Amino acid sequence: MSNRSQRLIELMMTVNRKRKFTVKELAEEFNVSRRTILRDLQELSGLGVPLYSEVGPHGGYQVLKERILPPIAFTEEEAVSIFFASHALRHFSSLPFETEISAALKKFYFYMPGDVRDRIDQMKNRFDFISPTRQAKSSYLSLLLEAAVHQKVVHIDYESKSELTSRKIQPIGIYASVGLWYCPSYCFTRDDFRLFRCDKIHSAKLDESVKPIDLTHIHLGNRQAIKEEKHKKADFFVELSREGVQRCESDLSRRFIVNVREDGTGWIEDQIKLSNIPFFAKYFIGLGEDAWVERPPELIENMKQRLAKLLEKYKNNFV
Amino acid sequence: MSNRSQRLIELMMTVNRKRKFTVKELAEEFNVSRRTILRDLQELSGLGVPLYSEVGPHGGYQVLKERILPPIAFTEEEAVSIFFASHALRHFSSLPFETEISAALKKFYFYMPGDVRDRIDQMKNRFDFISPTRQAKSSYLSLLLEAAVHQKVVHIDYESKSELTSRKIQPIGIYASVGLWYCPSYCFTRDDFRLFRCDKIHSAKLDESVKPIDLTHIHLGNRQAIKEEKHKKADFFVELSREGVQRCESDLSRRFIVNVREDGTGWIEDQIKLSNIPFFAKYFIGLGEDAWVERPPELIENMKQRLAKLLEKYKNNFV
DNA sequence: TTAATAGTGACATGATTTGTCACTATTATA
DNA sequence: TATAATAGTGACAAATCATGTCACTATTAA
Secondary structure, three states: OOHHHHHHHHHHHHHHHHOEEOHHHHHHHHOOOHHHHHHHHHHHHHOOOOEEEEOOOOOEEEEOOOOEOOOEOOEHHHHHHHHHHHHHHHHOOOOOOHHHHHHHHHHHHHHOOHHHHHHHHHHHOOEEEEOOOOOOOOOOHHHHHHHHHHOOOEEEEEEEOOEEEEEEEEEOOEEEEOOEEEEEEEEOOOOEEEEEEHHHEEEEEEOOOOOOOOOOOOOOOOHHHHHHHHHOEEEEEEEEOHHHHHHHHHHHOOOOOOEEOOOOOEEEEEEEEHHHHHHHHHHHHHHHHHEEEEEOHHHHHHHHHHHHHHHHHHHHHHO | OOHHHHHHHHHHHHHHHHOEEOHHHHHHHHOOOHHHHHHHHHHHHHOOOOEEEEOOOOOEEEEOOOOEOOOEOOEHHHHHHHHHHHHHHHHOOOOOOHHHHHHHHHHHHHHOOHHHHHHHHHHHOOEEEEOOOOOOOOOOHHHHHHHHHHOOOEEEEEEEOOEEEEEEEEEOOEEEEOOEEEEEEEEOOOOEEEEEEHHHEEEEEEOOOOOOOOOOOOOOOOHHHHHHHHHOEEEEEEEEOHHHHHHHHHHHOOOOOOEEOOOOOEEEEEEEEHHHHHHHHHHHHHOHHHEEEEEOHHHHHHHHHHHHHHHHHHHHHHO
16 A cells, blocks of 8 residues: 555554544654645545644644544455344334444445445345334433443433333443333432333433442443342441330331330441332431441441532522 | 556456466556556465466466455444344354354454444443344355355254154255245255254265255245245146056045046046145056047146156166 | 467656645734 | 735645555465
8 A cells, every 4th residue: 555545544644543633643653744734634524534723822623523434444244234123223223323334334335346235135035033022112322322331310290100100310321122212321310220111211401410329340241239228138227216216116116126225325236228218318317416327338328429419409598 | 646546446456356367468558558457466465365376388377266356344333233133143053154253253353443342332231133042053054054055965963753864855945934044945855845853964075976956046035935936736647557547546545536438548637736746756667558638738847857867877787 | 270368577758646835815813 | 094914826846745556476176
């Protein structure tokens, strides 16, 4: 390959990687003159790379969104395979990426010689993924996926048991199973993980007002384990004032034995499911200073978060 | 784009299309000298196009299998989409094309800038197609698909109701549904269309000895319609000798009324399902000259085919 | 033997790419 | 307001690359 084509391809990869750069910088990196880089960038621009430049100090070039990759040569078999894999997905209704995939497939098709096109047309009718008849339109898949990837909170209207509720959720991911799309998420309304059916989501938009929680380490691959984790039990100990003992005896006597001392104070020592932490956190916060949770640390952490959140809210309201 | 790169790409498409060509031919087509084309072909070869040449009259160039397409530039979004669509299919066990897809995805990944790779790595765990747990290894998918596309007969060992039978089938196509692969085919053992589960196929190889039937117009999209077609009824009329009447009265009295004339000969006039044609064809062939089928034409056609086949077989055995 | 084919090397010519230089224009900031 | 950092242009010479021509060699089918 000629010196120039080679350089253009490398240049393309470099600008895609840097996103922001100056002509001088590239000239040094590629050991050519500024003039040459300028000419090359003009060429790339002509090839469709979305370049934008600003003069002045701190100016320079930028690649806008919609970058394009350097041209890639696929073998016939690779192209056919990709074509098929993607084509076979067409029955999965409302796939995200739908338009991009179809644009890409058109490119492949365009560069294929006639006989390969024929082969593909033949195979189209002989290879398929049948998805179940139970199939509902799921909008917002892209939005949910985007929110999952970038850790954002989404405000949705959700139809459950035929009533419409409004919730704020932070998606973990989306997946398709027997014809339906699901979105496991953290639900801020229930303060816990919940599984949503995407076709029951009647509206969705990003909600910047709620602060997202850190779900970077939770994804489709490990959320089951984490869920099971939550059914694990943890050692639980709470110290109670006299008032606390009375409240707990009336509210929690069906769950725990409340131990009482001679002076009327007391304690509870038992195990709780991790999944019940949100409930206990709210409850013991409600008891205020009449309860002092000593373990498990997960419960203490949860309470601290709630308290901080509450505090923040009051600050904003009363200042 | 320079004159040369342009020509190289067009040359690539041209050789892929022609498969076989001479240098002189291309030189004329592209209006350049033989020498230039020779140089260009060397370049293409260097780029990975699998060229092969032979000298002498009737010699020339050929492109071997594993052709490569001219390089295609995808946008970032297209690449990511394709990547995902294909990636999400990984749970569909024993997909045909598996190796090719993974090779292609590696190419995409290679040309992606780092931040897009990160994005993909993030999304990998947040987007999926879950396939049902019921999932069995299906080998031979590629072979069956190949047979379907090229109208070939396959000899399989098939496990049905826990017994192993040996069959010759001509696949119509393959499809995946709730975790299993199916292969609707024409079965030469049953002389009818049957649906096979690919995971129950214990061995499969192309069988050149059986002459394939013409299934070019039957594919996944219309085979149901054709099957329903077969449940349609057709007017049926058979003329019977005295011997024929007796045989039919003992064999078919539960299905039809056998009309008898004074001289002992008779006839049956009724309707039959098209799907029963193979059965009746065999039966009336067994009656030899004691039966004369007058309609439906589908039955007559089927009998003619069987007779021709039988005849052919005897010819080969006794000559 | 002949004609058709691929392939090579050398060289002149023409085309393209590159570098240099001298400019203009814009803008942030000291 | 001056200065420095940036993009961008035009002209031209020098360097590199692409092409055609020609004279070859080598192989093979008919």
